[in-house]
Every structure is written in structure tokens, then in C-alpha cells.
Amino acid sequence: GQQVMQIPQYQHVQEGEDFTTYCNSSTTLSNIQWYKQRPGGHPVFLIQLVKSGEVKKQKRLTFQFGEAKKNSSLHITATQTTDVGTYFCAGFSGAGSYQLTFGKGTKLSVIP
Amino acid sequence: DVKVTQSSRYLVKRTGEKVFLECVQDMDHENMFWYRQDPGLGLRLIYFSYDVKMKEKGDIPEGYSVSREKKERFSLILESASTNQTSMYLCASSLYEYKPSTDTQYFGPGTRLTVL
Numbered sequence: 333g334q335q336v337m338q339i340p341q342y343q344h345v346q347e348g349e350d351f352t353t354y355c356n357s358s359t360t361l362s363n364i365q366w367y368k369q370r371p372g373g374h375p376v377f378l379i380q381l382v383k384s385g386e387v388k389k390q391k392r393l394t395f396q397f398g399e400a401k402k403n404s405s406l407h408i409t410a411t412q413t414t415d416v417g418t419y420f421c422a423g424f425s426g427a428g429s430y431q432l433t434f435g436k437g438t439k440l441s442v443i444p
Numbered sequence: 445d446v447k448v449t450q451s452s453r454y455l456v457k458r459t460g461e462k463v464f465l466e467c468v469q470d471m472d473h474e475n476m477f478w479y480r481q482d483p484g485l486g487l488r489l490i491y492f493s494y495d496v497k498m499k500e501k502g503d504i505p506e507g508y509s510v511s512r513e514k515k516e517r518f519s520l521i522l523e524s525a526s527t528n529q530t531s532m533y534l535c536a537s538s539l540y541e542y543k544p545s546t547d548t549q550y551f552g553p554g555t556r557l558t559v560l
Contacts, residue, residue, distance in 0.1 A: 341484070365548060374534060374551040375487070420487065424547075431502065432549060434479075436486035 334359050334425045338435030346443050351408040353438035355421035362424045364397055364404045365432065370417040411442050447471070448552035450535050456558045463522040465555050467535030476518035477502075477536040477549065478510060487534065493518055494540065525559045532556050 335358040345351050355364065363382040367375040379388055381397035381404060388395045394407045408415055418437040425433070451466035467476065477492040479502075489502030491510040499510050507529060511519045518537075522529055533556075536549040 338486075367549075374554050375536075375549075376551070377548045380548060422487075422549075431489060431492065431500075434487040436484065 334423070334433045336421060336423055336433045336435040338421055338438055340438055341436065342439050342441070344441045344443060345411050347413060348410050351411050351415070351440055353406050353419050353421075353440075355404045355406075355423075355435050357402045357423050357433075359425055360401050362401075364401075364421055364423045366395060366404075366406055367420045367422065367434075368417050369420065369437070373417075375420060408440075411440070413442050413444055416440060416442050448535055448537055448550050450533075450552040450555050452555050453553060454556050454558075456560065457522075457525050458560050459526060461522075461525050461559075463525045463557065463559075465520040465522075465533055465535075465557070467518045467520070467537075467552055468516055469518075469537040469550070470516065471537065471539070471550075472515065473537040473539050473550075474515075475538045475540045475547075476512065477538075478508075478518065478520045479534045479536065480504070481532040481534055481554070490520065525557075527559050530557060530559045 337356045365380045366378040369375045385399045386397040392409045396405045418439045420434050420437045422432040422434040448469045457463050475494050478490040479487045481487050488504050490508050493499045493512040509521045532554050534554045535552040538547045538549045540547045
């Protein structure tokens with residue numbers, strides 16, 4: 333079945349440093365979604381990418397979808413303590429698929 | 445705002461007990477999902493339902509069953525709880541228009557189940 337690999341599993345950064353998490357799928361994805369889970373909270377939808385090569389920005393967060401639609405990345409510029417949490421990517425394999433396949437997530441710690 | 449609620453935040457049960465986890469969503473979503481979340485393993489899909497009385501197995505259905513008698517409610521059932529089912533259980537719902545570009549999932553707060 334479809335697998336979504338996400339690296340790194342953990343990342344510790346000093347506040348103000350940049351952070352990137354990467355997501356790779358074993359199959360071509362119709363779209364990819366990113367979620368954030370704060371400590372003690374539940375996953376919350378951040379963004380969805382659909383087009384090959386798409387780049388979207390949300391303030392200090394930049395999301396990219398690869399040309400082949402098999403990989404994606406989330407980059408945070410100048411991290412803040414409010415960025416702490418686990419970031420998950422998740423992909424749909426194709427039309428008619430109800431099942432999102434989640435990566436294992438990247439847990440971000442920000443040292444003040 | 446979409447609201448997904450789960451019946452309990454914390455639950456402690458004994459091995460062999462039958463356990464019911466309830467989930468309710470208030471946005472008339474077609475699809476509902478049950479995941480379990482374990483450290484280092486991420487979110488794993490147990491079951492999902494795309495319509496009332498319809499269900500599909502996810503990646504790890506063994507030891508679980510589900511019920512969806514009404515559109516807004518999706519129940520996860522552990523027929524005979526075991527210690528390896530100690531986990532965080534997350535319910536989610538999504539609208540599902542037949543364009544994957546619009547189908548995001550909304551999660552409930554989770555139920556932390558401990559089986560002794």
C-alpha cells in the first residue's frame with residue numbers, strides 16, 4: 333500500500349533558526365495536506381497542495397509540492413516558541429480515495 | 445466552525461472489558477474516521493465510514509469494530525480490550541466532495557485509553 337515517509341522524526345532548534353521537514357511518498361499523490369499538533373492537542377489542518385510544483389506561504393511557513401507529486405516540504409523561517417508541536421504530512425493517492433495516509437510526523441522543539 | 449467531540453478525554457478499562465468510544469460531528473460531514481496515535485508511529489487509520497451504515501477497514505482494524513447508525517455519530521468498539529490497545533484514539537470527519545482538493549479532516553480532542 334501507499335507509504336508516506338517523513339523526516340526528521342525530531343528536530344530541536346534555537347529560537348530564530350529555520351526548520352524544514354520533508355515528506356516522501358512511495359506513489360504519486362493527487363494532493364498533500366499538512367497538519368500541526370500542539371503538545372496535548374489534536375491535529376489541525378494547515379494547508380493543502382494540489383498542483384505539481386506548487387508553493388504556498390502562510391506568514392513564516394512555506395509549503396512546497398514536488399514536480400513529480402511524490403514529495404513535499406514545510407519550511408519555517410525564524411522559528412518562534414509558538415511553532416512547537418508535531419507537523420504531519422498526509423496524502424491522498426487518487427480520486428475516489430477516502431483514505432489519507434499520514435507520515436509519522438516531525439516533532440519540533442524550540443529552545444528560547 | 446466544525447466541531448468534533450469525543451465522549452471522554454481519559455478512560456481506564458480492564459483487560460477483557462468491552463469498550464465504546466463515541467464521536468459526534470456537527471457539520472453534516474459524510475466521512476468519519478478513527479485513528480490511533482502512538483509515539484513514533486504517527487497516526488494509523490483503524491476504520492472509516494463514508495456513509496451511514498457503511499464502513500471500511502483501515503490499516504489496523506484487528507481487535508476493533510465500528511458502528512455508524514446516524515450520520516453525525518461514529519462509534520469505535522473494542523470487543524475485548526487488551527493492554528496493547530492502550531493508546532490515544534482520535535476521531536475525525538471530512539466533507540468529501542468528489543474532488544480531493546477540498547477534503548480536509550477535522551479532528552476531535554482525542555480519548556486517551558489505558559487498558560490495565
